[in-house]
Amino acid sequence: MILFLVYNPGMETKPKHPGGRPRLPDEQKQVQRSIRLSPELWAKIDAYGLDWLRQLIQRAKPPPDK
Numbered sequence: 001m002i003l004f005l006v007y008n009p010g011m012e013t014k015p016k017h018p019g020g021r022p023r024l025p026d027e028q029k030q031v032q033r034s035i036r037l038s039p040e041l042w043a044k045i046d047a048y049g050l051d052w053l054r055q056l057i058q059r060a061k062p063p064p065d066k
Contacts, residue, residue, distance in 0.1 A: 037045075045053055
């Protein structure tokens with residue numbers, strides 16, 4: 001009786017070329033949501049860009065408590 005035992009360590013390692021984009025750190029992840037704005041406001045966002053909108057939101061102060 002002949003018995004062959006084959007061990008392939010390559011199957012247990014990570015693939016050479018994993019698919020998709022690399023994951024971002026938690027502090028850089030963004031969440032997609034949907035809002036409704038008038039065409040004039042969308043035109044302004046398109047004109048100034050998303051970086052402008054993000055900076056505007058970052059600088060915004062919270063409303064005072066009532």
